[in-house]
Amino acid sequence: MMRGKFVIAGVGHTAFGTLPGRSTVSLNVEACRRALEDAGIEKRAVDGVFVKTPTSAREILYGQTLSEALGLQPRIGIALDQGGAANMSGIAFACLAIEAGMCEVALVCYADNPRSGSRATYARPRGDDAAFGWFSTAAGYAMIHRRHVAEHGTPEAAFGAVAVAARRHGAANPNAQLRKPLTLDGYVAAAPLVAPLRRDDCALISDGAAALVVMSARRARELGVKAAVPILGMGQAHTSWEVTQRPCLTSTRAKDAARDAFAMAGLGPADIQVAQIYDCFTITVLMTLEDYGFCPPGQAEGFVREGRIEHGGDLPLNTAGGLLSETGMPGLQLVIEAVRQVRGTATLQVPGVRHALVSNQGGTMHTHATLILGG
Amino acid sequence: MTLPTPEVTPLNEAYWAGLAAGELRFQHCPHCGHRWLPARRECPACLREGAAWEKAAGTGQVISWVVYHTAYHDAFRDRLPYNVAIVELDEGPRLITNILAPHESIAAGMRVRLEVQSDFGVNLPRFAPVGAA
Ligand SMILES: [Zn+2]
Numbered sequence: 001m002m003r004g005k006f007v008i009a010g011v012g013h014t015a016f017g018t019l020p021g022r023s024t025v026s027l028n029v030e031a032c033r034r035a036l037e038d039a040g041i042e043k044r045a046v047d048g049v050f051v052k053t054p055t056s057a058r059e060i061l062y063g064q065t066l067s068e069a070l071g072l073q074p075r076i077g078i079a080l081d082q083g084g085a086a087n088m089s090g091i092a093f094a095c096l097a098i099e100a101g102m103c104e105v106a107l108v109c110y111a112d113n114p115r116s117g118s119r120a121t122y123a124r125p126r127g128d129d130a131a132f133g134w135f136s137t138a139a140g141y142a143m144i145h146r147r148h149v150a151e152h153g154t155p156e157a158a159f160g161a162v163a164v165a166a167r168r169h170g171a172a173n174p175n176a177q178l179r180k181p182l183t184l185d186g187y188v189a190a191a192p193l194v195a196p197l198r199r200d201d202c203a204l205i206s207d208g209a210a211a212l213v214v215m216s217a218r219r220a221r222e223l224g225v226k227a228a229v230p231i232l233g234m235g236q237a238h239t240s241w242e243v244t245q246r247p248c249l250t251s252t253r254a255k256d257a258a259r260d261a262f263a264m265a266g267l268g269p270a271d272i273q274v275a276q277i278y279d280c281f282t283i284t285v286l287m288t289l290e291d292y293g294f295c296p297p298g299q300a301e302g303f304v305r306e307g308r309i310e311h312g313g314d315l316p317l318n319t320a321g322g323l324l325s326e327t328g329m330p331g332l333q334l335v336i337e338a339v340r341q342v343r344g345t346a347t348l349q350v351p352g353v354r355h356a357l358v359s360n361q362g363g364t365m366h367t368h369a370t371l372i373l374g375g
Numbered sequence: 376m377t378l379p380t381p382e383v384t385p386l387n388e389a390y391w392a393g394l395a396a397g398e399l400r401f402q403h404c405p406h407c408g409h410r411w412l413p414a415r416r417e418c419p420a421c422l423r424e425g426a427a428w429e430k431a432a433g434t435g436q437v438i439s440w441v442v443y444h445t446a447y448h449d450a451f452r453d454r455l456p457y458n459v460a461i462v463e464l465d466e467g468p469r470l471i472t473n474i475l476a477p478h479e480s481i482a483a484g485m486r487v488r489l490e491v492q493s494d495f496g497v498n499l500p501r502f503a504p505v506g507a508a
Contacts, residue, residue, distance in 0.1 A: 123447045128381040128413065129471040131495045134459050135447035142441040143461060150439070150483035195442040195456075195478075244461050244469050245411075249439060 002264055006095040007220050007228035008373065009105075010039025010213040011336040016327035017177040019207040020116040024054040025069045027111035027209035032070060035107065035211040041223050043070070046213075048097060048106030049077040050090035055330065056114035056121050066109075075103045083362020084278060084330035085236060086110075088369035091335070092234045094214045104219055110332050111209030119205055127242075138281070140243045140364035142197045145283040147249040149196065152298030154286065160187035161304040162282040163200040166318050168310055170325025172348050177204050178325045203280040204328035210336055229342045232355065233265030233372035243364050250298075254291040254361065254368040261370035267355055269294045272372075274341045274350040275315060275357040276334035279322040288359050292370075311348045319348045331360040335371060342373050378450040378495055387414040389428045394498040397491050399433060401468040402426040412468040433489030434505065435464040442478050450495070462487060462502050475503040 012034025014027050028051065036043055049067050059065065062079040076097050080086035087110050094106035114122070122137045148154050164184055170176035182200055190198045220228040237253035237260070239246060262268055269292060277285045286300035294315065295303040303309070309317040320326045320337040327333055338356040340346040355374035361367055383391050390413070393400035403410045405427055409420035417424055440460035446452040458478050463469045474481050475490060487502035 125379050125448070126471070128387075129459075130379045130448070131381065131497060131499055132459050132471050132473050133443060133448075133451045133454070133457055134471045135443075135451075139441050139443070139459065143439045146441060147439040147483065192442070192444045195444060197441075244471055 170321025
């Protein structure tokens with residue numbers, strides 16, 4: 001039984017936005033230092049390092065390069081490559097390693113610097129298809145967005161509602177990179193980038209890092225950790241097919257990741273009070289809500305309208321601003337916000353949070369991971 | 376910055392040779408019957424080797440499409456706005472392409488027919504609406 005056996009003992013992050021002159025290793029070290037301070041434990045307790053490879057500048061042996069900078073010789077040190085889902089699958093692999101007795105205290109972290117460094121990865125030609133003009137990460141999501149509209153008649157306002165909520169929440173977050181609120185009219189008025197995507201459908205490009213300390217609940221008690229947040233459920237599942245080849249564009253194996261996480265936690269969608277849904281693009285949020293069972297397929301429109309996903313609504317989403325407003329950094333900041341919501345220390349705190357859900361995904365919805373935290 | 380053109384390899388040369396001759400080819404597996412694009416050495420269904428190339432009828436349908444209003448490469452700056460689409464051939468394989476029609480007229484499920492066009496020095500498989508002249 002994995003439910004509640006492991007905890008997030010501490011969380012830390014750098015500033016978000018433009019951080020020139022900082023390597024991803026340096027950013028990771030700062031976030032790890034802050035996470036260890038938050039957990040109230042010494043570095044020497046750490047014997048596992050699970051780091052997501054930086055998206056914009058891949059390096060070999062990154063797990064060891066970072067461990068060296070952390071002054072650690074971990075029992076398990078590894079870099080994970082699943083795009084955005086690697087953050088939360090890193091948590092899962094850390095728990096599995098602890099369960100197996102292969103390490104005791106793990107740092108799970110991620111850093112990137114595409115804003116000050118190179119953004120080329122987001123604009124690259126896709127395979128042999130450059131001659132058709134098939135470029136960029138955004139265009140893959142635009143294909144999925146368009147197909148969702150074609151199959152379900154999803155209105156602009158549904159996508160807009162996701163962007164408006166994120167921007168309202170980000171405006172309240174002093175750490176957010178983009179704090180300018182957005183109206184639905186403003187959303188619709190923006191010029192298309194790769195239609196049907198508009199500017200405000202797209203995640204920010206950000207420098208920054210975030211880190212977590214993961215250990216067993218027992219070890220947290222032994223070490224005197226003050227605000228450990230139990231992990232209730234975890235799941236992951238991967239669609240893997242490139243967008244072009246994917247038989248269905250409007251549903252992914254997010255469905256299976258969520259099913260496993262809910263089963264481990266013994267919970268369902270109705271038991272969740274606040275959710276952090278990976279919002280690299282607004283379509284991702286709508287499809288995740290559908291695949292997770294928060295609403296039937298094709299009906300996310302009704303779920304997100306009229307402020308229902310805003311603070312004060314039925315299910316507040318991305319309460320620190322998400323990738324659309326807080327930072328475009330892939331995913332760990334969503335886990336940190338869920339930790340704050342369970343601890344009761346969020347800026348836009350949702351009252352009475354017992355269970356907080358987080359989704360992470362990567363590639364063009366190639367990979368997916370689900371996490372449920374709570375008391 | 377020159378546009379990356381398709382890299383012709385022993386694996387995919389039959390595909391590009393087909394387009395040079397004005398036809399679109401896909402791979403099929405003699406063991407399990409699976410059909411696919413782009414070129415692979417092993418069948419993604421049964422994992423065996425020995426795929427054969429087959430000429431596509433050239434008809435299919437639009438699965439999804441996007442319209443670029445920003446150029447990620449200089450070669451496309453003068454072509455904005457342009458579309459990129461996913462087309463599913465009637466035989467099953469899917470590919471990235473351009474639809475030779477006004478953007479507003481493109482729809483999911485729209486029937487299209489192959490039109491091989493020379494562009495950037497290579498023959499590309501593009502598609503026009505069925506019934507268009
Ligand atoms: Zn086969």
